[in-house]
Amino acid sequence: MSVIAPKFRLGYFLKSLTDNAFWSVVLLTLVGVPIIQIVLFYVELPVVDGELVNPFLALTWLSHPESIVPLVKALLYTDVFRIAVFPGFGFAALVAAGTIFVERKMLAKMQLRVGPFYCGKVEGILQLMGDGLKLISKEIIVPARADKPLFIVAPLLFVGTAAALVALIPVAPGWVVADVDMGLLAAFAVIGFFPIITILSAWSANSKFPFIGGIRALHQMVSFEIPLILSCLGVVILTGTLNLSEIAASQAFFPWILFLPVGAIVFFVCALAELERIPFDLPEAESEIVAGWLTELSGMMYGLVQLGSYVKLYAFAALFVVLFLGGWSGPLLWPPLDEQLINDGINAGPVSAAVPGLPLFSMEFFSAVIWFVLKTAAVIFFILLPRGVFPRIRIDMLLQIGWYRLIGLAFVNIFIALGLVYAGVIGPGGVI
Amino acid sequence: MADAAFVALSVLTVGSAIAALELRSMIYGSIALMGTLGGIAGFFFLLDSPFVALFQIAVYVGSIAVLILFTVMLVRRELIFKKVEDPRRRLAGIGLMLVFMVAVGAVVLDSGIKQVSAGGPPVEFTEIGEDFLTYYWPALVLMALVLAASVTGALVLARREEPDGAAAAAEIPAAAGEGPGAGEAGAEGVEHGQRAG
Missing domain, CATH: 1.20.120.1200 (NADH-ubiquinone/plastoquinone oxidoreductase chain 6, subunit NuoJ)
Structure with missing residues (x-):
């Protein structure tokens, strides 16, 4: 007899199973089937190839790959898919979830702790899911005399802004949600919304700790935005474009970090500060002001802000990759499939399979995505690393670094880029 | 539309x-x-x-x-x-x-x-830059002077009046106090830098 269920008896268990099966069958036949039939009666079904598409025909199609492949291909090129799944939010959220897991385990290993361990048997891999379920099931508490509309909308806006930043990032050639000519400027315009949302959320909570954290966040984000923008100017001078896809494509042979290491360092430090990562995590300094501007957020509102901040982390890492590390460019990992295989399918003795429309993606696409993800993962690793090593710095040191060191270095970077252009090394009409 | x-x-x-x-x-x-x-x-x-x-x-x-x-x-x-x-x-x-x-x-x-x-x-932004450096260069110079003056003014306004004895001891807080005031000027400086580039 187990301790968890002291009154357990196999007979009761089997009876509950058969009961459930009985009631499912009864409800389905008495309610479900009539509803389906009534709906089918009123819905006007489309006619394809002179044949009325009824549910049975649709099911038959689903089991035929030559019918389903064009449908899948059409789905892959819709805007909804791009926004919600691949280069857009779903992909970013997946990377964010991986980041959270790696961060917890890696920091634990660095500090000789264990980290998440029990949930999900293998190294606590389901811990994040458990945390998410916990946050969803918790009550959302709005503090007394808080500004309710702003307080509730702010986490949603935070996630939305992070997703808007992700939408501008090209992952593979042609795979970007919004391919705008002024992509880099648009990214900075979006980044400019984060301090507003932070300070509004902090103010609307009507509490002291969030307000202090919000003001710190405002100082930090606004002052580090300037070296962030300046550090990208070098790349813009060398490429002559603001389109992020073109910037990434311009680095097919060498990444700009080889020529502009100073700019890359400035961008990286500014990204750390914009993301509120240690050593610049003053806005949520847990040992001084509880949790900073996140103090009063509870339940899934806190979960949304966390999701947004990790999606933002992915976006900044991807921006670093696009600007300085060459984006998706890299050696081809697998040779392109030969024409015969694509046209005729597989013919290996008795086995032959030919489905028109396959493969869905070219090998170049897979190679591009894998290189992009590998580079992004490397940058994310370096963003996570300081958290296990450095203490938090004081706010005056932070502002000193931002206003004196980083802006100066960013100008040095601009002069390096101008020197390279005027010396005729790279850029329009250059040697390389 | x-x-x-x-x-x-x-x-x-x-x-x-x-x-x-x-x-x-x-x-x-x-x-x-x-x-x-x-x-x-x-x-x-x-x-x-x-x-x-x-x-x-x-x-x-x-x-x-x-x-x-x-x-x-x-x-x-x-x-x-x-x-x-x-x-x-x-x-x-x-x-x-x-x-x-x-x-x-x-x-x-x-x-x-x-x-x-x-x-x-x-409108191409490279054309805007070219126009600024060729036909509209007096405006560019004027803008640069105005911005430099405003940066200087922000620094002067943000400076704290310290008593003589405490000046050396309070050096670090004074540096921190320059942040927000200089922020405004810095944002304008970026705008100018972008246009010039």
């Missing part, structure tokens, strides 16, 4: 401008001001100049509005509103607005432009 967008943007801009003036809560007023500035950015998009539009968003919505929000949060409301409101002032303001709008509307109607056409090629 462009006309509908124009009308929607006009409603957004004017409506949020009125809201910015009329709302009793100053925080909501500054949020409404952000709506106005964003609406103006929308007009720039309609005029096929995304470069100016994105700078409008990055500088005005992203930096100036944040500074206004920051000021509003830190200053108590009683310090700003000392005067008792006079209904005649409001009427006078509405009358002035109507006169101005009739004048501008007469100019617009007289110009013969009946509809907005969007979808032309966007």
